[in-house]
Amino acid sequence: MAARQVTNTSKQDLREKARMIRREVLRLTDICGSGHYGSAFSIAELLTVLYYQLLNVRPDEPQWADRDRFTMGKGHAAIGLYPVLADLGFFPASDLDSYTRLGSPLGDHPDMKKVKGADFSSGSIGHNLSVSVGMALGLKCQGSPGRVVCMMGDGEQTEGQVWEAAISAAHWNLSNLVGLVDINGAGSDGIAQETMRTEPLKAKWEAFGWDVIVLEDGHDLDQVFDALNRALNAPREKPCCVLAYTVAGKGVSFMEGTWQWHLGFLGPLDLDRAYQEINSGTIG
Amino acid sequence: MTQSSKSATPLMTREIKAGLDLRESTVTDAFDAATWDMVVSLGLSQQLTTGKVLTDLAEAGRDDIVVCTADLGRPTQVVDFGRRFPDRYFNFGIAERNMIGAAAGLATTGMLPVISNYSFFLALMGLENIRNDICYTNLNVRMIGTHSGIAMGFYGTSHHCCEDIGALRTLANLTLMAPCDGNAIRAALTTTIDHQGPIYFRTGRGREAQVYDSPPDWRIGGSNLLREGKHATVFAIGNLVKASLDAAAILAKEGVDLEVVDLYSIRPIDRDAVRRAAKMHGIILSAEEHNVTGGLGAAIAEVIAGEGLAARLTSIGMPDEYSLLGPPTHLYRHYGLDGEGVAAKVRSALSV
Known part of the structure; x- marks a missing residue:
């Protein structure tokens, strides 16, 4: 199977993919009774553009050596990734029905040994930029055209190891590495910037030696494509960090912009309302 | 000086002071006291x-x-x-x-x-x-x-x-x-x-005494029997392999025949080697530069207890506390992790 093509994907198709992600997040969370709605809804457009427009992956050859890698520092949003991987054909869509059940490959955080298409395991915040640095080094060692995208959360920016990794990526001029920070503003204990202030992130990443692209609206598909396309495909000498400003819980009015739905569980009435809003919404 | 520091136990006890020879070489025969510098040494x-x-x-x-x-x-x-x-x-x-x-x-x-x-x-x-x-x-x-x-x-x-x-x-x-x-x-x-x-x-720091003249047999889950002996077996790793061989030489003069095994594979562990020692004499010692809690000795104890082997285990290692500082060979002697120290533990294991 050839690498995925950027062309000929209509905006309407992409909007529907993002809706599919959000619907599946609702459905899968209903299986286990608890989930990271807010964290997954904020990245729906980012995942859509990455997987349906930009990343070179082969669902029928998940370990293809020259593929682009995608790692999730914010592994708790894997519930948003699984439906994409299933939709692309990495594993049967019926596997989604086993989400979090005893022995299922699909848990709240991704496991690379169990989930085809998941390039690394995560769950411990702050690890995956380091892992991605290693992947980028390894790809360069082997002359591979593969690139690495590491999605992090804004709360994750408080982890010291992120900045260890940032230093090393700049030191080795890892131009094949993209850091993608989903700045949805929400954390487990409250508003991320109130729990621990990490802004100004642009100045920080620039000071650490990275190119920085500020994505002002991480739900506008044109803006998302422009930012991620530049990050991945523009010639550069350094690693690139995309600061994606998003809305926690985007797509469901009573979740939007609140940190309380970082983790939670919808009752039947609210669940119906959430489905309706997602199905009728025109995000992007 | 505060009350609490007055009442604290002095680290340099009379016993430690009495055992010190500040002129002696503290690592290997090649050691030069002038070369403790990090890079030169x-x-x-x-x-x-x-x-x-x-x-x-x-x-x-x-x-x-x-x-x-x-x-x-x-x-x-x-x-x-x-x-x-x-x-x-x-x-x-x-x-x-x-x-x-x-x-x-x-x-x-x-x-x-x-x-x-x-x-x-x-x-x-x-x-x-x-x-x-x-x-x-x-x-x-x-x-x-x-x-x-x-x-x-x-x-x-x-x-x-x-x-x-x-x-x-x-x-x-x-x-x-x-x-x-x-x-x-x-x-x-x-x-x-x-x-x-x-x-x-x-591994150690690299200043350890050499045990093997050439690369030894090595396999995951293996061990090397370095000296056969019929009275007791010491399973050692790291620095304690040489210390155990030294102990065997000391004890040989006393008529004690100590078996020494380099139990280099800690996980998985060579269960056959432990079974063999238990069957032969049942006097087993573990020797390691590690806290006696949770280390090689504990791994051997799990084999003995788990399989119901008829053996008594003596763990040689660091006590369950934070170590003193000092020149390495002084520390090894202080904690009984040299030939004399291992020999003493073997003697008491055999006398019980």
């Missing part, structure tokens, strides 16, 4: 052969080997690999957790990363990263944790590592082995190069 770390072995393997065609360190390429003796293969040598600076994660990432691309770092910064600081990034993912990463135990002597307790076996022994997928000298390191790295999964090699 590196020539003394003859047993840290990691860099030489990896260079040999790479020159023989293993172009997947990459070496990772965290500003400790010189003292852990891998810097020469970096000079020979600069594109495959990654010095992360003092950022151990980042190094561990990146090694995992490198492994996913088909490279064979070998981490060479002090054990206390690798195994203890990096434990969660080793667990989540390398062991949970079951990746082909080799870790060489050097300067384990109390080898760093007067650099102090922060630089001692008597807890790594206990911590690492609980990590599923991890193979844990302890090569006791330079030839053992060569055998360990070379024979396991194609093993699928992570391996942690616990």
Whole structure:
């Protein structure tokens, strides 16, 4: 199977993919009774553009050596990734029905040994930029055209190891590495910037030696494509960090912009309302 | 001076002072007191052969080997690999957790990363990263944790590592082995190069006495019987292998026949060797430069208790407390981790 093509994907198709992600997040969370709605809804457009427009992956050859890698520092949003991987054909869509059940490959955080298409395991915040640095080094060692995208959360920016990794990526001029920070503003204990202030992130990443692209609206598909396309495909000498400003819980009015739905569980009435809003919404 | 410090027990007890000879050489015969300087004294770390072995393997065609360190390429003796293969040598600076994660990432691309770092910064600081990034993912990463135990002597307790076996022994997928000298390191790295999964090699500072004249037999789950004996068996690792051989020589003059086994494979452990000793005489000793809690002795105790073997175990190692600082050989003597110390423990084990 050839690498995925950027062309000929209509905006309407992409909007529907993002809706599919959000619907599946609702459905899968209903299986286990608890989930990271807010964290997954904020990245729906980012995942859509990455997987349906930009990343070179082969669902029928998940370990293809020259593929682009995608790692999730914010592994708790894997519930948003699984439906994409299933939709692309990495594993049967019926596997989604086993989400979090005893022995299922699909848990709240991704496991690379169990989930085809998941390039690394995560769950411990702050690890995956380091892992991605290693992947980028390894790809360069082997002359591979593969690139690495590491999605992090804004709360994750408080982890010291992120900045260890940032230093090393700049030191080795890892131009094949993209850091993608989903700045949805929400954390487990409250508003991320109130729990621990990490802004100004642009100045920080620039000071650490990275190119920085500020994505002002991480739900506008044109803006998302422009930012991620530049990050991945523009010639550069350094690693690139995309600061994606998003809305926690985007797509469901009573979740939007609140940190309380970082983790939670919808009752039947609210669940119906959430489905309706997602199905009728025109995000992007 | 505060009341509390007045009443504190002095560390330099009369017993410790009485045992000191401040003029004596404190490490090996080659040691020169003027060369304790960190860099100048590196020539003394003859047993840290990691860099030489990896260079040999790479020159023989293993172009997947990459070496990772965290500003400790010189003292852990891998810097020469970096000079020979600069594109495959990654010095992360003092950022151990980042190094561990990146090694995992490198492994996913088909490279064979070998981490060479002090054990206390690798195994203890990096434990969660080793667990989540390398062991949970079951990746082909080799870790060489050097300067384990109390080898760093007067650099102090922060630089001692008597807890790594206990911590690492609980990590599923991890193979844990302890090569006791330079030839053992060569055998360990070379024979396991194609093993699928992570391996942690616990080594000393490199100033240990040589045990093997050439690379010994080596296998995961194996051990080496170095001296047969019919009265008791000591299962030793690291520095304590030589100390146990010294103890056997001391005890031979007293008519005691001590068996010495280099039980280098800690996880998985050589259960047959433990069964054999239990069947033969039932007097078993473990000897390690590690806290007696959770280390090699505990691993042997699990075999004895789990299989209901008729054996009595005496654990030789560091007491369950933070170590004193001092010149290494003074510490080894103080804690009974030299030939005389092991011999004394054997005598009391036999007299019970």
